[in-house]
Amino acid sequence: MTFAMTMREARRALTANKVRTFLMMAGVIIGIAALTVIVSVGQGAKGQIMGRVEKMFGRNPIMVTAFARMEGMREMDISASTLAPEDAQAIAKEIANVDQVALVQSKSGVPVKYHDQSITTELFGVTPNWSYIRMWDVTEGEPLGESDQSGAARVCLLGATVARELFGDVDPVGETVRIENVNFKVKGVLVSKGANPRGGDFDDRLIIPISTFSRRLYNVTNLSQVLALLKDTSRMEQTSQEVTALMRERHQITGAKQDDFGVRTASSIVQFASGTQQTLSLFLGVVAAISLLVGGLVIMNIMLVSVSERTREIGIRRAVGARRRDILRQFLAEALAVTLAGGLFGVLIGAGGAMVLSAAKDMPTTVSWQAVAVAVAFSTIIGIVFGVQPARRAARLHPVEALRTE
């Protein structure tokens, strides 16, 4: 019996009792719909993470932060730092996959004044390639240049929040602000990046040349962070392990001793922050598992009823030459037709649900071929697992006994 014939037979049997067929499908529909939403949300989150990585961290550098503090976002008091400029040079020189490094010093709670306006913010001293690696341009004015670095110029870039709070509607470029009571000329205003992954404000900051930071303001050489730009970001994991190994060696940290630095990748930080999707996926995963299990048991149950109702039909088919395996195949095909049809409806409903979720909850979702593949795979598995027992019972019936049944 050909596949087409088998499926035609299955369709005939299933359309004969539509209510029953729908009941068989219901669990699979719900389960597959939930699975589709999970996959779509997962895929959407992945896309969103990559987008966020670029928006927040530019060219996805490996970030080596002094002390193994959380997520590298809150740079600490650098006077306690053990991260030296020589570490940065070593990373740039000895790790083959590192293209270049940007050096960062930072201090929080720094007072800044413009006329009678006074605020405190986080101050960063950076090398000129920082804006390239972080992909962080200025909206007005100019970025920091090599001459600013070599001359330890007293120039600064304002984060969007700082610009708004100090200047309001006034154009800050060319104006003078006082940082730690030293006059700085505003060279530019940074593009706004909004909230950082920990809920803080990316735009509440001031950027000055690192030479100015270390020589004119604070007289420190230690760094708070090194940004290492990779030649090949697909080898991110491996390279960050190399960096860790190199740093442990340089800092003479052996065995179980705690690192005095942290190596983070932008993607790991953003991923860590996307906990909502994980909660939703877990919840839907439970829904999917229960629905598919219950749906499968309903299918098995109804199939068993169907087999005993159709005992005579089985006898007739055996009498005209159906082999055991033909009967087995017929009932398995029915179970599979039910689960695959249920899977199809489930994908459609799940895709719809994912779009509604996107619109209502501002959660990005991507309905892709992966979702369909997962649906087909699970539908097939459920069909076979729960269909095989009724099908085997049907195939084992003795033709004489089966024909005797009313």
Added chain:
Amino acid sequence: MIIEMQEVTRVYEMGGQRVPAVNGLSLQVEAGEFVAIVGPSGSGKSTLMNLLACLDTPTSGTYRLEGVEVGKLDDDQLSLVRNSKIGLVFQSYNLLSRMTALENVELPLLYGTAHHDGKAARRALETVGLGDRTHYWPSQLSGGQQQRVAIARALINDPAMVLADEPTGALDTRSGLEVMEIFQRLNREGRTIILVTHEQAIAEHARRVISLRDGQVVSDEPVAHSRQAQAELEKLPAEEAKR
């Protein structure tokens, strides 16, 4: 020789007791014969029928169908024998209600190896006079018509023999005679027919009658003057056309 049974016994277990429904039975049928098997209920007719139809296998003894010993075949091979060598007709028609007449006739083709030109089922229905009912559901057909669909199904794979188990048992006189007329016509064309019945009048349409009692053959005689269904039909009082 189509059928050759030697000392065939079929024993059933019933409440711990071994009951031989067919007991050391020997039987031979040549190609082209029309045989009626008769006997009271409990005589072993149905069991013999199941054995002949390869739905069941003997507990002991040998049954050769066209020279092949059925008892040595596995389940798949038995299925193939049923499909290709035997056409079965039942008392209760045994059509599948969700299939049209034509699809019912085609059912054995699903499980066979032979290739057909797609018109075989239609031709088989024409043979039994139902060429105009191909797309009727069984429920739309009279009992006699349903039985004729079943005969068409039995003929579809050009079997070595047609086995009919009480084929007229559920039919009125006219429909029953119409069915017998078809069997007689098929037999005249060379088809081997084996008919199981408990009605003497029906059995007399055959050319040879075998009587069973207690699972054994008690008589095996040719019928000197077979009843002719065609002639009987013509003698029936005229009535509203049943077709």
